[in-house]
Amino acid sequence: MRSKRIIIALMLILSLLFTGCSYRNRDNDSRYNIWLIVKSTDTQFWLSAFAGANAAKAEYNVDLTIVGPETEEDYEKQNEYIEQAVSEGADAIVFSAISYSENAAAIDAAARAGVKIIVIDSDVDSQNVSARIGTDNVQAGMMTGSAVLDTDDDEICVGIVNFAQGTRNGQEREEGLRGSLEDDPRVKKIYMVNVASTPEAAELGAEELLNDHPDINVLVGLNEPLAVGTGRAVVDLGVSEEVRVVGFDTNLECVELMRDGAVSALIAQNPYAMGYLGVESAWKVLEGESFDPNTWIDTATTIITHDNMFSQESQQALFSFS
DSSP: HHHHHHHHHHHHHHHHHHHHTHHHOGGGGGOOEEEEESSSSSSHHHHHHHHHHHHHHHHTTTTTEOOOOTTOHHHHHHHHHHHHHHTTOOOOEEEOSOTTTTTTHHHHHHHHHHHHEEEESSOOSSSSSEEEEEOOHHHHHHHHHHHOOOOOOOOOOEEEEEEEOOOOOHHHHHHHHHHHHTTOOEEEEEEEEEEOOHHHHHHHHHHHHHHHHHTEEEEEEEEEHHHHHHHHHHHHTTTTSSEEEEEEOOHHHHHHHHHTOOOOOEEEOOOHHHHHHHHHHHHHHHOOOOOTTEEEEOOOEEEEETTTTTOOOOOOHHHHTT
């Protein structure tokens, strides 16, 4: 009888152990169906996020579908993907909103259908989000301001190249940037333009700013494509020694421009972590864990300059996607 009780106890312990490791043993028929819907699919920022998401896919044994529109202005296409995810039985959507307001109804409809919503990178106006993950964009904007002000120039005139006005992270970065500049008496003028989120549109917008306002001595591009476009503009106009460029993210073209002196600083986010934590958090929410949706899970941001770009920390931030 005693040996029988020991055997039963051992079986219970083994059962609990295997239950605790269930995510590693979930079979194909019971895998969670997770969709990652982002702003675009061809920038290095999003390629890094996809690498992180796929790492979490393997770790948690989930099915993962990754989609995004061709441009970072096409919120209608994102809404179509949300509807498609629901119709194809998504358990969770990991989402980066192009439009804070125009994506909200589709996200709310998905939540009413029972789909769990995780936001990464850029927020959406919904009370049905289970977790929010990404950069503290106001703080990142303030870091951008610090890079703008890191100069011996007696007067600073800033040209801001920002993306779609309805995108939350662009608004917050601009808010943080302007807040950090407003108390410095050296800042004489701030000019800005909103453009489509492509290097070509950013280059044209930056050139327009420089031609219309020749007093500009700092240009800021508030995401990866805009950083590339502003960098190209100062090179093409031959003013890279007179106009500093502060950009976002770690596009290889921008890294080369920094090495050559045309870009003075990059605000490096951690998209790999956003992708990984987005899928991981979706799995945890589906397993019953809860998060505070009013508090962002901060994925950290680093200022990289020409002086520190070859440090170990900077190299890890620059090439985190590889």
